Amino acid sequence: MRILRNLLMVSAVTGIVAMGLYAGINALGNGLDATGLYASSQLPTKLVCPATGCMATACHGMTGSPPPSSTGQFADARRPSSAQSATLVCPATGCSAATCHATTGEPAPGSRTRAPGGQSGMPSTVQVCPATGCAATSCHATEGNGRPPHSGRGGGPVQVQPEEEGDEEPEGNALWQ
């Protein structure tokens, strides 16, 4: 009986805390939205694994390196020494975003492409989602309606890489198809 009473009490407290946290986090998100802090803070948070729902940086951190093949990861393999500042690896196929892009050709209408990392003037590969045409930095919208509301990161004009021949799109690619 005592445990039951405590359980009710704990449940009530947990519910109240949960509602408070929900409201607080929502308010924080809206506040960041209003201030535009998302765009200026360079938070690498826009890459969300479609398989796990977690952030790319978190997923990548869990395995330590980009997966060579399908592991359910959405790896963000940053290569600072390269002109291509970020290679986004498809979680289903393990291929890079640029390769995936090449399999479908031109960006879809409404594509919003950006140079990753804001490297203006540097020729770069636009990693464009073939499904939505959005840039790779906003890939978490690949199954949705284009860019998410907070995905803006500055960058100069970009150059779309020509389509590569012979790239085969493996099966089960939920992200890049």
Next chain:
Amino acid sequence: MSAKARLALDAALFLAFIAAYNPVATGIPVHIWLSFAIILPALLHLSLNWEWVVYAMSRLAGKLHGVSRIQLSVDAVLFISVVACCVSGVVVTPGLGAPAVLGTVPGIWYIVHSFTADLSTIAIVVHLALHWRWIAGVVRRAITAQRLVRPADSRVHP
């Protein structure tokens, strides 16, 4: 509830949490179901120690042992981070708290989910370390009870 039963519950809870913490290893469906399955045992765990929590909080401003003060602080962090992790987990789950379409959830929820999962794990490890004597005591008693009958004295709060 005996100390042995409580320890078994806590151990199961801990293992389930560690498994749920690694969705890449378990897969998303298992991650989600395991996370939901943890809720009731976690509430039960808290209920079993609720009186201590109330006691400690009532004495927080006055006399409270230093270790208990640390325990209460860690427990508070653990509680809030786990609840935040659960709430954000529901929000970011497509078809559950979130629309079935990915990318429509504000990024803050993913940050919170990831951060609180890490924070919860750290807090659990500290929580375990702070209650290590109780855990070791229960295990030791369980082992020696097979050889020697002795009065059960396991009601000490962890």
